[in-house]
């Protein structure tokens with residue numbers, strides 16, 4: 001019988017603190033003896049990182065919304081079969097920076113394609129492999145974007161430079177997903193200090209891990 005690991009995804013608008021907090025969480029869990037794989041979407045493996053470069057390239061201003069949605073789903077499929085599923089089958093904890101809910105919020109809701117349509121193409125890509133737990137780093141988009149803009153060294157990608165109205169729709173999309181998947185998605189107030197956010201996320205994840213152990 002296949003050994004089953006635990007699949008965690010982090011979600012939220014730009015600059016919410018997902019990467020920073022989940023890296024700290026992953027390292028904390030590793031120190032405690034858990035076998036953890038940290039990865040990201042779009043990307044995480046060579047083919048998907050190449051797709052990421054195509055999607056996020058600032059020069060690709062002509063990219064059609066459905067093309068964008070399909071590219072995210074293609075990157076997701078390859079990353080899933082090449083990295084996520086093997087790690088889960090080995091019983092590891094997988095922490096993935098963004099997963100299907102990004103497509104539902106950004107392409108389904110904010111781009112206006114429709115959540116059910118995006119769900120359908122993603123079902124084709126991922127089958128039944130869904131995260132066991134998703135942390136939504138909820139933040140007012142202007143605050144998240146200000147955090148990013150405070151660091152001039154970070155190059156702005158094609159999604160970063162979308163309008164504030166677009167990012168506000170992304171947030172609305174995420175909040176509607178909390179209502180749609182209340183068991184799976186845990187909303188955390190990401191406007192709090194880094195220490196407070198980490199503490200809350202750690203508490204949620206430890207509670208889950210203790211249940212499955």
Ligand SMILES: Nc1ncnc2c1ncn2[C@@H]1O[C@H](COP(=O)(O)OP(=O)(O)OP(=O)(O)O)[C@@H](O)[C@H]1O
Pocket residue numbers: 012013014015016017018019020021137147148151190191192193194195197
């Ligand atoms: N709770 C916090 N309070 C203040 N600043 C924070 C907090 N969490 C993270 N930051 C800072 O905000 C910036 C963005 O954080 P991070 O890259 O982790 O966000 P992100 O959600 O992964 O963003 P993106 O999805 O756009 O890549 C970083 O400079 C980080 O140090």
Ligand SMILES: Cc1cn([C@H]2C[C@H](O)[C@@H](COP(=O)(O)O)O2)c(=O)[nH]c1=O
Pocket residue numbers: 014040041042072098099100101102103104106107159160
């Ligand atoms: C997986 C996924 C991502 N996006 C968007 C969200 C961000 O703007 C970028 C990724 O950049 P990050 O610095 O790694 O957060 O891509 C999306 O629109 N749809 C998706 O499915």
